[in-house]
Structure formats: C-alpha cells, structure tokens
Amino acid sequence: MTSSPAPSPEPAELPDTELLRLDHQVCFSLQAASRAFGGVYREALRDLGLTYPQYLAMMVLWEHGPLPVKTIGEQLHLDSGTLSPLLKRLESAGLVRRERSTQDERSVTVHLTDSGTDLRARALPVPRAILRATGMSVGEVLALQETLGRLTESLSRAV
Template sequence: MTDTTDLLALDRQVCFALSIASRSVIGLYRPLLQPMGLTHPQYLVMLALWQHEPLSVKELGELLRLDPGTLSPLLKRLQALGYLSRERNTKDERALAVTLTPAGRALRAEAEKIPPAIVERLGMELAELQHLHGALMRVIAATDRDPGSRKV
C-alpha cells in the first residue's frame, strides 16, 4: 500500500503518470502507422500539414513545439517518402515552405481510420477522452505560463 503522506512516492507523481501514459498511448499508434511508413512524430507533422498547409518550417516547429534540429530530420524523411516538399519561399528566400504532395494529401484518407481505432483500443468513453484532452491542454497552458519551462 502506498503511503499517501509521502510527497515523493513514485505513483503520486504527475510526471510519472504522464510519462507512462504517453509511451503507452504512442505504442498503440505504432501498428496503425506502420503500414503508412510513419513514426508517431512524422504523423504529428502530417496532422499539422493536413490542417494548416502550407507552413514555413518555423511555423511548423512552433505549432509542434519542436526545435529545428528535431524537425529537420522528420521533414527530410517525409520528403524522401514522397509525402511533402520543402521549397524556398518566393517572398522570403530565407524561409522554407512545407507543402504536401498529392501522395501526402491522399494519405489523409488512410489516416482518418486512426482516431477511431485508438479510441477503441483504449476502451474508454469518448467523453472521458475529451475530458482528459481538456485537462492536458490546461497542463500545457500552465507550463507555457511558467517562465522556467523550456520554449522552442
């Protein structure tokens, strides 16, 4: 039995629960993304582009909260897979514009099967997942307000 007065008890730590939940949920995505040739981080890039294309690399990094050193290899791999293109912005030669290719746009139809499959695999009610999402968005907002938290 856990001592409820121990503030350092592992199973009382928000960071521990978030870490385990994150790895576990991402693990559920793996077999669904594998037929598309995507990793979970690549899937997040594709989600952002399906919703907001075109984006500059900087905008994409800010949206996904990824630094350029992490984002660049993801974009190169997605470009090699034929899902996106990166070209110099005609209005600002310093900026790279990221756009989907026809194959990248077509992949969306396959990806639309993923959210319902994840809901089914989790075995949780949609309302409960929506509540969880809202709570996590509040956690993200709180960390954004903290001056000590890492920013991209």
C-alpha cells in the same frame, strides 16, 4: 446501497515522504501513458509507413495546407533541430516537398505532394483506432485533453 470512495487528500495534507512516492508522481503517470500511446500509435501507423512525429506533421499539413517550417514547429511544439530531419524524411518518402521562399530565403514552406495528400484517406481510421485503444468515451477523452491543456499552460508559466 454503495458508498462512494473517500475523497483523495489534497497534496498539502500529505507528508513530504508520501509526496515523494513514485505512485504519487503525475509526471510518471504521464510518462507511462505516453509510452503506452507510443506502442498503440506504432501499430496503427505501421501500414502508413509513418512514425508518430511524422504523422503529427502530416496532420498539420492535411488540416492547414502548405505552411512555413516555423509554423509547423509552433503547431507541434518542436524546434527546428527536431523538425528539419523529420521533414527531410517525409520529403525522401515522397510525401512532402520543401520550397524556399523567393521573398525571404530564410523561410521554407512545406507542401504536400499528391502521395502525401492521398495518404490522408488511408489515415482516416487511425484516430478511431486510438480512441478504441484508450477504452474511454469521446467525452472522457475531450475532458482529459482539456485537463492536460490546463496542466501544460500552468507548467509552461512555471518555467
């Protein structure tokens, strides 16, 4: 018979000196995981000619069709200063085209080009490759996403 591991102590049960240890910092664990994901995505996206942020923008457009830049930024949690150069590079690559609204000159809508639409078929294997790289089941990944969503909401409320 195997014994189950002892439950981890609650943070309030740990002295401040223990809480200050690097291996107790959830932010560090998330940063390390993010860097590891970056490497896996770089490899998976190499043949598509996309960076990870460009891939995310393309995913939003593949899912929703033409969208205002502002909406894409909201979906990706990116400000216009980060998003505009990214979209400009996608436009230079012939994957999207940006059109200024005739009703509101301040609004720019992003449309997929035929090449951008066609790229979706080549991108279909990427999510499974990433899932395989995690070494986790679909259920584990979905549970992690739910936990990270709650974490993000809590942290957003804290600032």
